[in-house]
Amino acid sequence: METVSSLHLSRRRLIGAAIMLPLTASLVRAADSSLAFGELYGKFGVLGLEFSDKVKRLAGQDISMKGFMAPPLKAEAQFFVLTEVPMSLCPFCSSDADWPDNIVVVYLLEKQTFVQSRQTIEVRGTLEYGSWTDPDTGFVSLLRIRQAEYFAV
Amino acid sequence: MRTLLAAFAATTILAGAAQATTVYPLDRATILAGSPFDFKVELNKQVKPEDVKITVNGQDYKTVLGGEAQFVELEKGKDDKALGSAILLRGLKISAPGDYKIEVAAGDETKSVTWNVYETAAQPKAKNIIFLLGDGLSVAHRTAARIMSKGMTEGKANGRLNMDDLDRMAFIGTSATNAVATDSANTMSAYMTGHKTAVNAIGVYADRTPASLDDPRVETFAEAVRRLTKKAIGIVATAEVEDATPAAVVSHTRNRGDKADIVGMLLDVKPEVLLGGGSAYFLGKEVPGSKRKDNQDYIKLFQDAGYKLATDKNELAANASAEGNLLGLFHTGNMDVTLDREFLKKGTVDKFPNQPGLVAMTKVALDRLSKNPDGFYLMVEGSSIDKMSHPLDWDRAVIETIEFDQAIGVARDFQKAHPDTLIVVTGDHTHGVSIIGTVDDEKPGTEMREKVGTYAEAGFPNYKDENGDGYPDKIDVSRRLFLSANNGPDHYETFRPKLDGPFVPAVQNEKKEYVANEQYKDVPGAVFVQGNLPKSSESGVHAVDDVVLQSAGPGAEGFHGYLEQSDVYRVLADAFALGAKQTN
Numbered sequence: 119m120e121t122v123s124s125l126h127l128s129r130r131r132l133i134g135a136a137i138m139l140p141l142t143a144s145l146v147r148a149a150d151s152s153l154a155f156g157e158l159y160g161k162f163g164v165l166g167l168e169f170s171d172k173v174k175r176l177a178g179q180d181i182s183m184k185g186f187m188a189p190p191l192k193a194e195a196q197f198f199v200l201t202e203v204p205m206s207l208c209p210f211c212s213s214d215a216d217w218p219d220n221i222v223v224v225y226l227l228e229k230q231t232f233v234q235s236r237q238t239i240e241v242r243g244t245l246e247y248g249s250w251t252d253p254d255t256g257f258v259s260l261l262r263i264r265q266a267e268y269f270a271v
Numbered sequence: 272m273r274t275l276l277a278a279f280a281a282t283t284i285l286a287g288a289a290q291a292t293t294v295y296p297l298d299r300a301t302i303l304a305g306s307p308f309d310f311k312v313e314l315n316k317q318v319k320p321e322d323v324k325i326t327v328n329g330q331d332y333k334t335v336l337g338g339e340a341q342f343v344e345l346e347k348g349k350d351d352k353a354l355g356s357a358i359l360l361r362g363l364k365i366s367a368p369g370d371y372k373i374e375v376a377a378g379d380e381t382k383s384v385t386w387n388v389y390e391t392a393a394q395p396k397a398k399n400i401i402f403l404l405g406d407g408l409s410v411a412h413r414t415a416a417r418i419m420s421k422g423m424t425e426g427k428a429n430g431r432l433n434m435d436d437l438d439r440m441a442f443i444g445t446s447a448t449n450a451v452a453t454d455s456a457n458t459m460s461a462y463m464t465g466h467k468t469a470v471n472a473i474g475v476y477a478d479r480t481p482a483s484l485d486d487p488r489v490e491t492f493a494e495a496v497r498r499l500t501k502k503a504i505g506i507v508a509t510a511e512v513e514d515a516t517p518a519a520v521v522s523h524t525r526n527r528g529d530k531a532d533i534v535g536m537l538l539d540v541k542p543e544v545l546l547g548g549g550s551a552y553f554l555g556k557e558v559p560g561s562k563r564k565d566n567q568d569y570i571k572l573f574q575d576a577g578y579k580l581a582t583d584k585n586e587l588a589a590n591a592s593a594e595g596n597l598l599g600l601f602h603t604g605n606m607d608v609t610l611d612r613e614f615l616k617k618g619t620v621d622k623f624p625n626q627p628g629l630v631a632m633t634k635v636a637l638d639r640l641s642k643n644p645d646g647f648y649l650m651v652e653g654s655s656i657d658k659m660s661h662p663l664d665w666d667r668a669v670i671e672t673i674e675f676d677q678a679i680g681v682a683r684d685f686q687k688a689h690p691d692t693l694i695v696v697t698g699d700h701t702h703g704v705s706i707i708g709t710v711d712d713e714k715p716g717t718e719m720r721e722k723v724g725t726y727a728e729a730g731f732p733n734y735k736d737e738n739g740d741g742y743p744d745k746i747d748v749s750r751r752l753f754l755s756a757n758n759g760p761d762h763y764e765t766f767r768p769k770l771d772g773p774f775v776p777a778v779q780n781e782k783k784e785y786v787a788n789e790q791y792k793d794v795p796g797a798v799f800v801q802g803n804l805p806k807s808s809e810s811g812v813h814a815v816d817d818v819v820l821q822s823a824g825p826g827a828e829g830f831h832g833y834l835e836q837s838d839v840y841r842v843l844a845d846a847f848a849l850g851a852k853q854t855n
């Protein structure tokens with residue numbers, strides 16, 4: 119395991135990276151609180167989706183999730199979008215592509231310069247759901263991981 | 272977020288282009304007599320109102336244009352950049368046909384443009400118009416659709432597509448006001464207003480100010496139909512109903528990405544039938560799956576306005592012959608393509624398992640609209656020919672073309688029973704794709720490119736349609752048509768249909784460059800194809816080549832030779848006599 123960004127290592131991550139054994143232990147512990155993209159919604163429908171029981175149960179708790187970092191809006195930001203597959207930004211037309219439904223917005227512990235990667239990353243932080251509008255960008259999200267950090271896996 | 276970026280890019284381009292005084296409508300604009308439009312002059316410098324002199328055919332503009340324009344002392348661009356003064360007069364109408372020379376003088380700036388205001392036939396030729404648009408429909412798509420669907424023996428097609436028998440034709444030029452290349456927004460807007468506009472713009476001329484909803488408007492065909500007739504209006508698409516093509520039937524914005532606003536504009540015009548995908552923009556932001564930034568519940572607003580709602584195939588069928596307006600939304604985003612929906616069950620079919628196709632939607636739309644004794648205007652879009660051509664997924668694009676042709680068949684059947692119906696079939700732009708032969712798995716060796724047959728080596732493909740549904744029973748037959756793109760990003764050519772889901776040729780790397788998607792690298796025989804577009808391009812792009820338009824029915828004789836896409840509007844307006852004095 120290596121960190122994607124070496125620019126701003128959080129204290130927690132430094133500890134994790136320095137001491138391998140506790141990190142492995144925390145991964146095992148995290149297994150039941152790890153969330154997969156396929157587990158986000160319990161129901162899909164034209165009139166809306168419904169979050170799964172697992173999302174509702176894990177809300178407010180520390181979770182881990184694997185995915186890919188979508189190209190961020192700005193080079194430096196405190197949040198990015200985690201996607202299930204590497205985001206080929208526009209499979210369709212110039213301005214008519216939208217974010218897919220299965221995204222999770224990740225708010226980092228601190229602002230940092232992103233290194234976009236096609237590598238799978240694992241994000242850990244506190245799960246939160248419900249509509250929330252980012253005050254800086256106006257980006258509306260329904261599912262977030264806050265106080266987050268990420269690793270390449 | 273993507274929309275924000277797109278809007279930013281558009282603004283930057285506009286700011287760079289604002290060198291000369293600009294008058295909207297632009298020089299050589301053709302305007303339907305009596306059709307309201309906005310008049311705007313953008314000056315490069317800040318001037319005083321008394322310094323501005325505008326004449327129309329030598330007379331003071333107020334007498335000819337029938338109103339006093341609003342003077343904007345200073346327009347501002349991004350970051351409050353001073354752009355100059357502007358003159359704006361909204362919703363004016365010119366009812367007398369003829370040429371109108373507009374001369375503007377302000378300080379040392381002068382500009383002159385000439386518009387042509389035209390009238391139409393006095394009497395309508397057609398009671399109904401069915402306008403079918405295959406998004407991205409190129410010649411290769413239809414050739415492939417014919418061969419895959421009907422087969423070929425000794426070089427002669429074993430059958431004909433429905434579109435093959437539309438007898439009146441024209442070549443259509445599709446360029447935009449700001450580029451030789453076009454997008455669906457600009458072309459559909461030109462078809463639907465008679466005015467060309469800029470890439471990404473719908474129902475407006477693209478002005479220089481950053482706001483996307485204040486640009487000078489022109490009337491759409493559906494709005495003209497509403498203004499002058501009691502005809503019903505229908506919109507059917509397999510894309511989101513607020514996507515560029517369906518949106519252009521009624522909407523006005525500089526930015527096709529303003530989808531939340533476009534839903535409101537759809538509600539303003541209230542088409543009697545509105546069917547497609549895109550429910551995410553109808554749901555308030557609290558609802559998971561919503562893409563709105565406010566809490567407006569447009570499902571409820573449409574229902575309050577008298578619409579019945581259908582959300583799947585069964586509810587659509589149950590509504591086939593009901594009275595009143597119909598809103599059918601079958602996906603939060605774009606509907607799945609036919610190959611995934613009907614055959615492979617890939618894409619998002621597991622999440623939306625009961626989506627109707629274009630044929631079923633077209634039938635229901637015609638059933639309902641034809642109840643109107645005054646006739647109707649129906650727009651049907653085969654949306655995903657384009658959406659599958661961008662990622663170079665030719666099998667999916669061709670199957671979409673077959674579905675589109677079957678919807679044309681439904682329209683042709685309707686026309687047989689109702690000969691007072693004009694049918695128009697066209698694309699909005701082409702893609703850089705051609706058929707060059709076949710891929711034959713039986714050829715020796717493991718290298719797939721050695722299995723490509725050209726000229727006499729191509730032979731004929733071995734698709735079969737034993738169940739007679741018009742679709743090949745299998746697309747991964749042993750000898751397949753080989754379609755190839757003349758442009759694209761770096762990607763792997765696999766020479767095989769993508770059975771696991773739509774092709775994703777390239778993905779972005781850490782330098783924001785699109786690189787070949789390695790997911791396909793290990794497909795046996797796959798070869799790396801170096802892209803020829805900038806590395807910022809994630810997919811193939813629209814081609815500038817002319818589009819073929821075909822038509823049949825009363826008024827179809829207006830289509831011949833070469834036409835600009837904005838000229839198509841005039842033929843439609845003529846068929847309904849929308850510019851005739853007696854209908855005013």
Ligand SMILES: [Zn+2]
Pocket residue numbers: 210211407455657658661813
């Ligand atoms: Zn396109």
